[in-house]
Amino acid sequence: MDIDIPDPTDWLKTSIPALQALETSLRCSVCKEYFNAPMITSCGHTFCSLCIRRHLSSVQKCPTCRGSDEESKLRKNTLIEELLLSFVAIRDDMLQKLIPKEEPEEDMEITDARDATLSTRDPDARKVEKRGSLDIDIDSENTDPLDRRRGKRRKREGTSSQDTEPEGLRRSTRASSQLTSILIARQSKGYPLDGDDELNDASFEPPKDASDPDSDDDSAECPFCHKRFDAAAINDHANRCFDTGGKGATPSPQKRPPVTFRNTASASISAPRLPPYTEAQKISKRIPKGNFSLTKESDIRKKLSQYGIRYDAKGRESKQALWQRLQDWINLYNANLDSPTPMTDRELVRELEKAERHKQNQERSVVQDKEFERDLWSKKHDDGFAALAVSAKKTAPPKKASAAAGTSATAGDSATSQDTRTTAEVNGIDRPEVIEL
């Protein structure tokens, strides 16, 4: 089991255990992850956009104080977003320097310690904090947040390469090597935050996320030229790219576009990114929730197909199920509007489908239960397995079918997995639980 997920208790073993409180408040109390597109409720509590939307669609109350709230009252919490950016950029560095046994340069540690303590009290101390712990930021630490954001936007449009280049060249080799060492350190730790397209995210995706069978993308994006490379080659490339001042270089972590912290490691990092939506765009694009009893089933279908979401065309899904899917979609969609790096609609649809697949997989777990009686089960469903084998024979290519044609439980299982892939038609009978004999 992977317990290498960074969490606030990491700070307990450092010389300033109180930093745990700082990190805890930078995490959403619903998903316990760093805030992803933080939104503030009317009662003043902050949550990830998706978390609070999902929560409010089941109970219209704030998860923290139970004050009643509505989705329409949510507002973006920009300060938290920026705090988080700064914090995540220095977290690993800070953690390493604050672990007592490693004994870094003494004066360094003291500065760090003082700055970090400051930061627990005063959000504005983050700049000071940065100066102490991450040399690379010195050049740009005076940049005000607005400037930074403008910079990002320009870069997204691909016009910023010239004006950022001189800054990149000014940098010393020391900074360069430091940057790469951060990159390496993070990679070797298998930092599980999945980000979008940046050095401190794309590069430290865990090698294999057990909870996510879909992640097979081993590539990472170079933080300087934004080209994609194999994870093994990215360090060397980043080094070279930095030294040459890389086209469209991103000279400092502060100049980076905001990172998103999505929970599911997904293959979507390689997909195109949209610029963040403006407030006006958000308002015009938001999908209203609608009302279950006032919406006709055909309207739900119409809406689903309008967004390109699959549903059972033969009408075997209940109105409730369709409605649930539409609501899940609306939550995802509206939350995506708040993200600093929104995904395209197609990626979102993939995300939705992935969540549903996970859900189905979990329903299957009866068979994996410890007290599950294998023999009894296979006896009880013997006929079912045989029927499955027969139906697999019909649908599968000839040689595969002969392999699956057995009456034992294992033969039945392999037939099942084949069926899952072949058609959605068989979907109804490919799960053992569904068979009632």
Added chain:
Amino acid sequence: MSAASASLNRRLIQELHKSRTEQNPALTYLEPLDDSDLHHWHAGLRGTPDSPYEGGVWDVDIVIPDNYPLAPPTITFKTKMCHPNVHIESGEICLDLLKAEWSAAYTISSTMTAIQTLLTSPEPDSPLNVDAAALLRSGDTVGYESLVRYYVWRYAQKHEI
């Protein structure tokens, strides 16, 4: 309700990690029954100090639904528990926090602390154990406390650590 299961598992792993590094004083242990299934945990709940429940340790079964943390975990006592709001046979707990008043901001660990608090602040007006509740409602605190002590002594002391 859709459960992005990957994120649910991540949350559970984080909770597990946290409970390992930060012991909850209300619990003797808190972990999944089996490493392969993060959705079924068990825990040892300590009796509240300075109460008739002091000294007892109860095994508690925790089942986590797919839409956790939007929905509360199902928590039942496995060791026999004598309490006005706990069913003596099934171990079911009557606590608003585990039903309507559940909030996504709670963790398993904080829920267990809440259950420990319930031990010393029973609600005899919505009882699952009518006999214990009747004793309390009639004001027989001495009788109630000795009944509780008997059950602690009889059932909940085997885990004494």
